[in-house]
Amino acid sequence: MTSTVPTRRPRKDAAANRAGILRAAATTLATDPSASIDQIARAAGLSRRALYGHFDDRQSLLAELISSGAQRFNAIASALDEPSPPLALARLTAALWAEAAHVQVAAALALDEAHVEQTGAALAPLRRTVAAIVRAGQEDASLRTDIAAPTLGRLIEEAARLAITRFDASSPAAASLAVRTVLSVAGLSWRESEALLAAHPALLDTAENTASPSATESEAE
Template sequence: MTDTVPVRRPRKDAAANRAGLLVAAARTLAVDPGASIDAIARAAGLSRRALYGHFDDRDALLRELIASGAQRFNAIAADLDLASAPAPVVLARLTGRLWGEASHVQVAAAIALDERHVEESAAALAPLRRALMSLVRRGQDDGTLRTDVAPPTLARLIEETARTVLVRLDASSPDARSLVVRSVLSIAGLSWREAESVIAAHPDVVAEA
């Protein structure tokens, strides 16, 4: 009779520690993008040595955070029917739903400011960026979004506006989601009254999930 070699499975506490490290890293880096390995480990209630048991170095931890956040964001974009409503409404809805992943959004925005991870972040978020570009082109074609700048420029302005607001907002603020949505609609070409009308007519864009 052939002996079978038991398959090793990660211990539950090891998996929990890894998950806790990612959560702690997201929260810590959202506040301080330059936070050290020691600061992240302390936030997770673990030692530096324990952290290195899960990740080879700080960059390895950041890469996993980038991949995890991008997966969430791309899924939101894929789930949203870009032709389901006027472009400003869909843009507001996309922004609001992304804000639903506030902790991941903020750390992704913070990491993206680190020049060492710009290309990696851009590649990971390619599906989301394609969806945004498609939405911008549709809005410009039908005149619901500003047309004084080229589509790639407007898409980039929207992204940068959202990122700037995100890294400066307290995610726990009750008005945070609404402010992000208003900021994005503003840079997309809507007046503050038009943005208010969009939100009033479609309250789901700022509603908590």
């Protein structure tokens, strides 16, 4: 008779330590993107050895941050329910921006040049949402039709990626700029973008009122 050993759930303190490491990593990397494992461990209030009890190396820690950022982006995409393709793009971009302001380090890691291929599969649900919006927009001619749908989808992804990773999340105007950039790539004129945002003033409220963690801490100081 084969005996089985029940799988033990991680202890609560171990789970809390892991979560604390991820928070410390995000905070530390926001200040110094090249921060070492030692720096992250100190920020988490743990020894280097204790950190290695949760993550094999720095790369595995970064992979976890990337995964959490991708999951949050995918959740936003799956919750999108907007029949108008231009408005759907605007809502998606604004929502991603608001989320990126909370997890901008993880977002930047997930979307930067060094990791973009690595996270392609992790961001598949988000990419499918963008592709569906593009197809619908080209079918009703609300988005540009001079570029093939797969190419246009990638261009929109690139515009959103650059906005999320390069624009200053603490700037009140950044969310609007991010949305306008994506809409411009999708084929809307600046007047059409202005009219869309004017017709839906609440669209940017959450994104514009969300500051990055580093900005919030600076204001508190």
